[in-house]
Structure formats: structure tokens, C-alpha cells
Amino acid sequence: MKTILSNSNMKNNMKLTKFLFLSLLATLFVSCGDDDEGTTTEPVSDQTKSGELTADETWTSDQIYHLDGKVIVADGVTLTIEAGTIIKGMEGQETLASALVVDQGGTLIAEGTASNPIIFTSELDNIEVGETEGTNLTTADKGLWGGVIILGYAPISVSGDVETAQIEGIAATESYGQYGGNNPADNSGSLSYISIRHGGVTIGDDNEINGLSLGGVGSGTSIDHIEIVGNQDDGIEFFGGTVSVSYAIIYDQGDDGFDTDQAWAGTLDNGMVILGSGSGTALELDGPEGSATTEDGHTIKNVTLIGAGDSKMADCRDGLIANLENILAYNFSASGTVKINGADAATELSADRITFSNWEIVLPSGITSVDELISGDYTAGDETKFTDNATAIADAASATVGATPSGYSWTYAASKSAF
Numbered sequence: 001m002k003t004i005l006s007n008s009n010m011k012n013n014m015k016l017t018k019f020l021f022l023s024l025l026a027t028l029f030v031s032c033g034d035d036d037e038g039t040t041t042e043p044v045s046d047q048t049k050s051g052e053l054t055a056d057e058t059w060t061s062d063q064i065y066h067l068d069g070k071v072i073v074a075d076g077v078t079l080t081i082e083a084g085t086i087i088k089g090m091e092g093q094e095t096l097a098s099a100l101v102v103d104q105g106g107t108l109i110a111e112g113t114a115s116n117p118i119i120f121t122s123e124l125d126n127i128e129v130g131e132t133e134g135t136n137l138t139t140a141d142k143g144l145w146g147g148v149i150i151l152g153y154a155p156i157s158v159s160g161d162v163e164t165a166q167i168e169g170i171a172a173t174e175s176y177g178q179y180g181g182n183n184p185a186d187n188s189g190s191l192s193y194i195s196i197r198h199g200g201v202t203i204g205d206d207n208e209i210n211g212l213s214l215g216g217v218g219s220g221t222s223i224d225h226i227e228i229v230g231n232q233d234d235g236i237e238f239f240g241g242t243v244s245v246s247y248a249i250i251y252d253q254g255d256d257g258f259d260t261d262q263a264w265a266g267t268l269d270n271g272m273v274i275l276g277s278g279s280g281t282a283l284e285l286d287g288p289e290g291s292a293t294t295e296d297g298h299t300i301k302n303v304t305l306i307g308a309g310d311s312k313m314a315d316c317r318d319g320l321i322a323n324l325e326n327i328l329a330y331n332f333s334a335s336g337t338v339k340i341n342g343a344d345a346a347t348e349l350s351a352d353r354i355t356f357s358n359w360e361i362v363l364p365s366g367i368t369s370v371d372e373l374i375s376g377d378y379t380a381g382d383e384t385k386f387t388d389n390a391t392a393i394a395d396a397a398s399a400t401v402g403a404t405p406s407g408y409s410w411t412y413a414a415s416k417s418a419f
Contacts, residue, residue, distance in 0.1 A: 048090075052176075053077050061085045061116070066123060067098040067145070072176050075105030078189075084116035084130070088123040089145025089199065095171045097201035099146030099209055102188055103176045104153055104216075112193030114225075114410035120148060121197040133412055137198055139252035139276060143232035146209040147199040152188045153181030154218035156240025157263035157288035164216075165262075167239065169201075169209035179215030184242045184265075186218025193225045195412055200232030200254060208233035211253070217243040219266065227411045228253065234284070235273070238264035238298075245271075249403075251413040252276035256284040257305075260322070263288035264298045271303040272403045274418050281312040282329075287319030287344065297321030297353065304402035306419060307332030307364075312339060313373075319344035321353045328402030330362035330395070338386055340376035349382050359390035360399050 047059075050068035056077060059065050061084035068090050073079045079102070081087070089098035100120070102108045112118040121127060122144035127134035137144075151167060156179065158165045163180055170177030196211045203209065211228030212235070219242040226248045228235040235250030240262035249272040250257040257273030273282040282305040287293070300322065305313055306329075313329050313336050316322070329336075340346055340354075348354045361370055370390040374383045393399060408414055 053079060059085050062129060064088055064129060066090055067100060069096060069098055071100050073102045073106035073108060075103060078107040078109060081110040081118055083112045083118065085118050086127060086129065087120045088125065090123045091144065093201060094203050097146040097209060099149055101149045101176060102151060104151050104178060108150065108189040108191065110191050110194055114193060117193040117195050117410060119195050125198065133415065139230035141198050142230050142254050143200045144198045146201050147211050147213065148196055149213040150188050150217050151179040151215045152217040152221065152241060153183040153186040154216045154241040155182060155184060155292065156180035156216050157290040157292040159289050161290040161292060167213060167215040168207055169203055169213060180240060181216060184218055185220045187220030188217055190222040191226065193410060195227040195229060197229040210234040210237040212236045214241060214243055215239040217241040219243060227413065229412050234259040237261065240264055242266050247407045249408050249411055249413055251418055253279055255280040257282045259284045260298060261286045263292060263294055265294040267299040269301055270403050270407060272408060272419065274306045274413060275308040275311045277309040279308060279311050281315045283314040285314060285320050285322055286317050287321060293321060297323065299323040299325065301325035302403055303327050305329040307336050310335045312336055314338045315341055316345050316354055317341040319348055321348055323355045325357040326401040327359045328396065328399045332364050334364045334366045336364060337373050337375040340378040342377055346377045346379055349385060350379055356386045356389040358401050360393045360401050361390055362395055363392050
């Protein structure tokens, strides 16, 4: 028996067939869209930042941020930088130098990881999103932009015993740049796994931007795993404050590695300075500039100093109060001494407020004893405060003190086999 379909049934069947066909196409389209090989993601445009940030911002790792002049994180504002983000400082000399400045009351949350560090570099660097280094610059490329400046409300000791001062590298005529205060526990944020490269523009005589400048930064601020590469001036400079830093490495800077000033009262635990042929001193350590001092000064411990050229191991100056513990030094020349610089420093050495503990040194060529490695203005007999606490070793591989190299495996310096 034949079944005869009415016109109405035929139309309904045609609609059903069309619906099933379209549903199949939609399923195939969605399936293809879920396949990574079948999608195309449009690149996100780079961003240029300048002037004051007046509201909270997050900088993401899918684009590159260009600093046009000074970019200031203002009081009450939080800048968050995601792991893996690249920030490039644009060219500009003297007062036009680019830099990221976290002003007093501002907060920087910049937390990279060992596999995805945050990288500050020059706009001339050909590094791209997703990379950890470019191919066209070396540590010889210095002073191509400014650096990173953090300013807090912790105490400082400056001439005239004023509570605040204008940070080095920022013109005195600018409305921002003040640091110092009376809050030792001040919190400027959290910085970790950050590499800062090719900076250090000179503003004027004795007025430069360091790789990382810490002005009156308080102990509430967290800073660890920081790398400074090819900076024209100092690597990290402490201007007073109470912040502590761990796992910091300075590679081929133009001046000093770690520079301490104005009665900084924190701890550097686990650090490394790899000097280049044009570098200055590994540790340039200054005391207070005003009458305010701290009884215990600051502590630098578990540090490796790798010399080059005529660089010095340490320059202890101007009434320094500090404890220098578990230091390894090698590759220095005969002029690479520990210098007691000035009558004020000599007084503090005599009073046991500059202390040395567990130094291990590979003796330079032509030097036969650690007794020959202290110089300067110390009182006769006080040299033993260093020499009795320093031991000559055959080579760096024999060391039992110094930095922990594995803590720096993520760095640009490690990729260049610098240590």
C-alpha cells in the first residue's frame, strides 16, 4: 500500500530536513572554533604611558608598554603588572629620561615568576611579547633610558636633619620625587622576579637614575629576585628606609653594584655583583648624612662579588654602620681592596660598628695574604677586624659562603653564563 503525503506534510518534512542540516553546520563550526589550530587571534596593540596615573591600572603580558618620559604611580593608586609583562623605556636624555616612579603613597604590585619574569628594558631592545630577552643589545648598551624609582615614608638621614628629600634622578623642580618620613613599616607594594636592563640616564653631575632606586622605602614592602643588567650608574641604591631585599643580582653596571646611603636600616640577604671592565665598586656603603643614625645599621650577608678590571670589593665611607657577613670575593685585581674611607668610617670600625664576618677571598695575582686587601684610613691595629675574619681560598668552587647560585637561574646573567 502506498502512503500519499499531503502538501502540508511535505512542507513540514522539508522544514525538518533544513533544520537538521543547519544544526549540523553549526556543530561543525563550533568544533572547528574550539580547535586552537583553527583560530586566529588578533595581536593586541602596544600601549604608551606618560605622566601621572590617577586610577588603579593593570598592565598585562599580552602587550608591550612604552614609558614616554616619567610615568608616576600617584598617592593612593595601585599599579599591578602581570608576570611576563615587558615594559620599554623610550629614549630621552637628562630631565626627559623615561622612568617608572612610584610616588609616596603609591603602590606597585609587580610579581613575576622564574619562568615569566617582568622585564623593564629600552625601546631599542628587540625583545617581543612572550620572550625573556632580545638579540640586538648587550650589557655594553647602557644609559638608554632611566630606571625604576620607589619612594616611601620610612625614615632617612640627610643633611640638615630634614624629614624628606628629593630623590636622585628627579629634577628638584618636579612636584613628585619626595621621599622619607616617620613610618618605618611603610608599604610601597611587592616586587619579585623583575629584570631591569640598559638604564641609568645621567641627569647631571652626581645625579643619575639607578637601575632600582629605593628612597625611604619601608619594611612593609616586599622585594626579592631582582636583576639589574647593564645600568650606566649603580645597580640598586638604598636612600635610607628600612626595606629588606633578597636574591638581587647586578650584572656589568657602569658604577657601583649595591650602594647604601642615608642610614638605610634593612638587610640584603643573598646577593650577587658581577662587575664589568668599566664598573666601579661592588659595595659602596655610606653612613648617615645627618645626625640620625641606627644603632645596628644595615646588614649585607650571603653575597658573592665577582671582580673585573680595577674594581674594589667594598668602600666603607662617611660613618658607615654595617654588618658584612658570609661574603665570597674572587676575580679581583691587587687594587680590589676593602677600603675604610674617611675618619668617620675609621671611628665606626674602631667601635665595632663596622663588622666583618666569614669572608672568603680568592687572592688576586701578586697578593700573598688577606692582610694586603684592606686599605684606607683605619687606625693601626684595626685592620685585624677585617683580616681576622677573612680567609684565603684556592678558588670559587672551594667556597662555603656567598650567594646561592640556583636562586639566579632565571636571570639574563645566567643565560650568558656570567657566573
